[in-house]
Amino acid sequence: MVNDKMMDIFVKSIVASLPDKKRVVYQFIESIEESLAQQSETKEQFLTFLKEHSPHLQAANRFSMTIEETVNLMHQIEDEINLKLEEKLRRYQWIDCTDKLNKNDNRDIKHYVIIS
Numbered sequence: 001m002v003n004d005k006m007m008d009i010f011v012k013s014i015v016a017s018l019p020d021k022k023r024v025v026y027q028f029i030e031s032i033e034e035s036l037a038q039q040s041e042t043k044e045q046f047l048t049f050l051k052e053h054s055p056h057l058q059a060a061n062r063f064s065m066t067i068e069e070t071v072n073l074m075h076q077i078e079d080e081i082n083l084k085l086e087e088k089l090r091r092y093q094w095i096d097c098t099d100k101l102n103k104n105d106n107r108d109i110k111h112y113v114i115i116s
Contacts, residue, residue: 006092007085014084018077025063025070026077029055 015023032055040046060070 010085010088011081014081014088018080022073022077025059025073028062029059029074032058
């Protein structure tokens, strides 16, 4: 089972590996959406902020694209991230190395290796 922290680490790793243009556009839109979410007290307020501040339109203007190109690119990026995340999750394993590393130690410390 994967916890939220590991999911965040996997997604950040995938985003970091994207080609420059995709990574920059994705991070630009995500940062605006995150900022709007933090300012929102309710789901409805967040949706209103999204309409008022349109992160996709801001990205289109910033990167000299049409809104349609921006939305399509964002869908492609999200699809790519989801596919890569699914693959990582399929390969994801915790290997307990506690016995190997705590041979001469009586402390109750757990040691794991994560493979993805």
